[in-house]
Amino acid sequence: MGSAASVFLDRKVYLALMVALPILAWLTPPQFAIAFTVFILWMIVSSARLQKAAGDDDVPAKLAAYRRQLFGMMVVVAGALGGMALVTYTKMRGVVRGPQVENAELIGLYDGYRGFRLGYAVIITVFSVLWGILQTKRTLACTDSLELTKMQATEDMWVGSHSKNLMGGLVTLWTTTLLMLSIAPTTLAQNLKPLMSTLGDLRMAAGATRTQFLGRKGGAVPYSELRRQPSFAALYHHPQFIRLVESVAGCTSPLRPLPPAHEHACSLLVYSQEGDSIPYHYDRNYFQGKTFTVLLTLVNRDASQLLTSANATCIWLEGGDWCWSTSPNSLVVMHGESVLHKANPLRRRERRVVLSLVYTTDPNQSPLQAARQRVKDWSWGF
Ligand SMILES: O=C(O)CCC(=O)C(=O)O
Ligand SMILES: [Fe+2]
Known part of the structure; x- marks a missing residue:
């Protein structure tokens, strides 16, 4: 586990991220903070499991642990995104008209966060899905090569690939958050x-x-x-x-x-x-x-x-x-x-x-x- 890339398997990194969460909670509507918390808590638990597997010489066991984490990550991200989309949808129900459309004279609704929430959910979903497809392809290719050359497989190889995978995920989440915050419409507030x-x-x-x-x-x-x-x-x-x-x-x-x-x-x-x-x-x-x-x-x-x-x-x-x-x-x-x-x-x-x-x-x-x-x-x- 000497690789610099293995920092992303280190629980301390996730604990530091937990410290960042209150800031995130302050910056974003609560459902996003909940989604991030679930994601990071799951990462802490699963990275502990992965560290245990990494100490093992049994390559197939490592690969199985690795696959489990990859799969689990997809499930957690999909669950968090689905939950966010559901809350956004529930809040959005019935909001189909703005000042420009037919009932403009009768009712208008201004809620600066509304467009922001939807835009955020759409952009983050598109980014995450594209990134997920790309990284899954890459890591599966790496897994195949490990299986072909079991004995030459080094921990650094798959830890490195896995770390890139996780790092990419976190960078995607953070950059899209910052991007969306920077282009959020000027709100009434x-x-x-x-x-x-x-x-x-x-x-x-x-x-x-x-x-x-x-x-x-x-x-x-x-x-x-x-x-x-x-x-x-x-x-x-x-x-x-x-x-x-x-x-x-x-x-x-x-x-x-x-x-x-x-x-x-x-x-x-x-x-x-x-x-x-x-x-x-x-x-x-x-x-x-x-x-x-x-x-x-x-x-x-x-x-x-x-x-x-x-x-x-x-x-x-x-x-x-x-x-x-x-x-x-x-x-x-x-x-x-x-x-x-x-x-x-x-x-x-x-x-x-x-x-x-x-x-x-x-x-x-x-x-x-x-x-x-x-x-x-x-x-x-x-
Ligand atoms: O509180 C509301 O949403 C409605 C209030 C209302 O209709 C009224 O005060 O006449
Ligand atoms: Fe009224």
Whole structure:
């Protein structure tokens, strides 16, 4: 085992990689970190087995150990990729339209990570499959030559080939990760990061007024209370944010925030107890202009803290539910009076906090609209 290449059979290398994992976990969505962890843990276990076989003089036993590891690696990589693809697919279900397509006026969804996740899964799969085919061919050729010349076979030969194989795999994983991170689209979180980071203090969500009315169950913090923390109103009025909403909504006239007297203008929706949800409904328009509901999800986690809650935003379209899991920082822009929509029931130990913003092209109200709005405020406990 004197070969320099055999460093890749050394458990210390994998332990060092384990140290790198928290950084990876911070850089990437959790499912990638899980896939990498499984991959590296498996490498640690299997390289220990391989080291044991390497000390053995029995060449066929070594070859068998080597083949097992090669096969196992393929299974682990395929499993990890399959798992990632499954999570990505589950999150993607129903996300088929963007601002450019037919329902642009009705609903737009901006989630910077969405394209990134899919692109990552596709690129890494293509790279890994191509690399897997190439390396498997090479290593099988090496194995054949070992079988033909059993006695001349040196450990360095197959350890070297195997190490190249593993090293190629790790380099492929890391370079594609870095490549994808460097070309990841500018996300909402990045664009508005300074503002978003000031929204971190969600302590006031704990004081949300809880109500149960016409099937709606959950908590809310009205604008009059939310204004005590200026960052929420700052985001609500931020020109760059409003431009983003206009572009997602496909709105030709400028959108305007509502005057501060409107409690629903900028409020927090707090889904914190099992069953918290809003059944199918249309948002009523209380203004003269065209009005949009904007949902910026701030917190969304399931019981494991790894994935999003069951409290997805769904719309009724073409005879079925179309749901968005709304990961943190995702933005739903909706023409709520023409889109039938709901929020699915929250499960136990889950939590979702949404900043709900209302923009309109004309905030004037008729007396009837003003009266109806007072009834809505009352039903929400505002
Ligand atoms: O929280 C959601 O996803 C939906 C909220 C909603 O529809 C509303 O507040 O009117
Ligand atoms: Fe709604």
